[in-house]
Amino acid sequence: MLRFEDVTLRYDDGPVLAGFDLAVAPGELVVLLGPSGCGKTSLLRLACGLAAPSSGRVVNGFGRTAVVFQEPRLLPWWPALDNVAFALAAQGVTRATARHRARALLDRFGFTDADTRKRPAALSGGMQSRVAIARALVVRPDLVLMDEPFAALDVGLRRDLQDLVRAAVTETGLAALFVTHDVTEAVRLADRLVVLSARPARIVHDERNQPRDEPAAMFRAAAALLDRPVVRAALLAPAAG
């Protein structure tokens, strides 16, 4: 379980979170949907221990946490295979085992043997994103934190990668906290969709297990994103019933 308990986070210019509560359970794919600058990245930084709350508690009870950033952040001089295998270096597995696991995952992600030998500069943006996701998943995390990992990709590629993330979560039972400001992406991916207000981020809508790609769910999420209480109350009322 990952828990934010009454978390406040202040920067010099004021709070980005104030009394924030959220729990992410094992096996759950939670999408945080919120406007730009509302504090989504800050929440992920708290979740993986890169930042500490000003008050309140962040408790990450998952054994192993992996992170996927918006940019793939691959090592440019290494082939795709080694970029993935390297993630296992800290786990004390042999180099042969690491490369074997990396190859198996890249194979599932559609890489040919020749592709696995290419350096990042020789891979398309979508392929680089796949390497970044493989690097996170190869360590067999219990929780993966994803910060708008597909924001730079075109729509068709995004859908492929969203399917890949969903499949990985379903097959392995890991928990995921996925940040985006794209309503379509959020509805398509989420087991549970949490919509955040503008800074300081507070939860304005929290919906579980909605049918994916359902226009009504998109409408509710978009309405919540508008963050206008009167409009929201009117539009969200049917969801409550």
Ligand SMILES: Nc1ncnc2c1ncn2[C@@H]1O[C@H](COP(=O)(O)OP(=O)(O)OP(=O)(O)O)[C@@H](O)[C@H]1O
């Ligand atoms: N280290 C920092 N020091 C001061 N202010 C910061 C810091 N990190 C983020 N901020 C500010 O806090 C607010 C929230 O930033 P954050 O990156 O968490 O939001 P976000 O929702 O992820 O935004 P985006 O969608 O644009 O990536 C922004 O106004 C940002 O400028």
